[in-house]
Structure formats: structure tokens, C-alpha cells
Amino acid sequence: MTEAAKDTVRQRLLDAAVRKLESNGPESLQARPLAAEVNASTMAVYTHFGGMPQLLDEVTREGFARFDAELAGVPHSGDSLVDLLALGLAYRQFALQNPQLYRLMFGLTTPGTRRAKERDLTTDGSPSTLSEGVSAFNHLVGAVAKAVESGRIHAEDPVAVAGQIWSATHGYVLLEIAGVFGREGHGLVTTLRPMIINLLVGLGASREDVEASMARMSGAGR
The missing domain is CATH 1.10.10 (Arc Repressor Mutant, subunit A)
Incomplete structure (x- = not known):
């Protein structure tokens, strides 16, 4: 062959x-x-x-590669808050379209994998030894850094802030996958968007500014 x-x-x-x-x-x-x-x-x-364990590791790698591509495909708008919010929506979309793969990627299913959990974000500044996982996370880090540079939010460590946003979004999508917010996208309006707005306000953005960026994003069909 x-x-x-x-x-x-x-x-x-x-x-x-x-x-x-x-x-x-x-x-x-x-x-x-x-x-x-x-x-x-x-x-x-x-x-x-x-063997099958190694194949599962490669499925995990493939999952993060697809996740990375999904986030990389989010267009840049010129508004750093819009771009940050749009990444959160793209994250949700990927998880909802690939629920089983998403759970496997993070070791939340059996058979599972540990490939995504071999590094400590709080000490290493990186969530994974998989380059695809690091690349996916870095889209969020980059968006946070641009929001800080443009004065829209205040943070000394974009990696730590990206970890906070990631944690909030990850927890939300797992609950939505489980059906906690129904199947009609109600949680997006009642929970995810308000949660991210509150988080950004806590990082120094004005609520009016965030809501205006959210409206611009919605008006652009994102």
C-alpha cells in the first residue's frame, strides 16, 4: 500500500x-x-x-482541529467587543453541532481521553499539549488582548481573562447540551448573552457599550 x-x-x-x-x-x-x-x-x-485508545486520542485531536477552524472562521469586524462576543457564539455553535465530539474532547465521556487535560492553564499559560487545542484557545486570548488594547476592557493578564470567559462558556454549553435550557435556543437570550455581558462589565466595560456591540453583532446577522 x-x-x-x-x-x-x-x-x-x-x-x-x-x-x-x-x-x-x-x-x-x-x-x-x-x-x-x-x-x-x-x-x-x-x-x-x-489500537482504539490511540484512535480516540486522534479523534480528540481532530475535534480540536475542527474547533480551531470554527473559531478561526469568525470574521473580524473592527469592533473588539463584537469580535469577542462572536467567538463566544461560535464556541456555542460548535459545541451544539458536535455534542458528542465536544464531550469527548474534554474527557467527559466513556471511553474518554486525557489528551486535552495534560497541562495546567494557571501555571503553563496553555490548556493542552495538543497544538490544535492551544491554537483554538489562542483565538480567545487574542480577542481579549485586542479588547484590552482598545481600552474596551481592563485586564493585566489576557490569558487569565480568556480562561474566565472559556470557563463560563464551557459550563453554559454543557448545560444547554444536557437540555437544561430547552431546545429552542432560549438559554442564549436568557443566560449566555447576559452572563457574558455581566462578565465584560466586571472587566471594566460599560454595560451600554457592551449592549451596543451586541446589537451591532445581531444586526450583522452574527
Whole structure:
């Protein structure tokens, strides 16, 4: 088998694992049915990944790569608060569209993975040893830094503030995935947006300024 063919089989297995995870849950991630889905032998899982634990690690990496791409796709508006708020909405959208993958990425499902939890943000300034996870988080750090530079919020450590916003958003989306806020997006209006506004006000932004940026973002269809 050529290297190109090997890469193709490997990617097909990885894509199939993500699809099965979302459609049937983590219990469906087993070597034999996964290989059958891409018309490969069970041995292909071991040849290309070493085994199911390693494949799950790669699914986690793939999840963070897709998450990174989602956040990277948020357009810059010229308003640092709009950009920061838009990242929060993109975060929510990714989690709601990929709930099983999102939970796996953060080790909140069985079978699970520890790949996303190997570093301490409070001491290392980085949440993960996975470059894809670091890149995803850095979109938020960069947006916070721009909001500080433009005088919209006040903070000495953009990484710490990004961690606060991340923590709030992560907790919210897990509750929304669980159905706590219903299935019609009510929580976005009643909980997530007010929570982020309050957090930004606590960081020195005026409520009127944040609400005006929120209105501009909504008016732009974001």
C-alpha cells in the first residue's frame, strides 16, 4: 500500500469514527464495526493508530482541529467587543453541532481521553499539549488582548481573562447540551448573552457599550 493510500484509509477511519460518535454515541466506537464502515479489515485500526485508545486520542485531536477552524472562521469586524462576543457564539455553535465530539474532547465521556487535560492553564499559560487545542484557545486570548488594547476592557493578564470567559462558556454549553435550557435556543437570550455581558462589565466595560456591540453583532446577522 502506498503512503497516499495509507493516509486515505487512516483519514477515512478517523472521519468514520467522528460520524459514529455523533450518530450513535461513544459506545459505538469499536474496532470491528468502525473498520467495516470504511470497507477495511479490523487490523487497519491497529495498523494506522495502534489500537482504539490511540484512535480516540486522534479523534480528540481532530475535534480540536475542527474547533480551531470554527473559531478561526469568525470574521473580524473592527469592533473588539463584537469580535469577542462572536467567538463566544461560535464556541456555542460548535459545541451544539458536535455534542458528542465536544464531550469527548474534554474527557467527559466513556471511553474518554486525557489528551486535552495534560497541562495546567494557571501555571503553563496553555490548556493542552495538543497544538490544535492551544491554537483554538489562542483565538480567545487574542480577542481579549485586542479588547484590552482598545481600552474596551481592563485586564493585566489576557490569558487569565480568556480562561474566565472559556470557563463560563464551557459550563453554559454543557448545560444547554444536557437540555437544561430547552431546545429552542432560549438559554442564549436568557443566560449566555447576559452572563457574558455581566462578565465584560466586571472587566471594566460599560454595560451600554457592551449592549451596543451586541446589537451591532445581531444586526450583522452574527
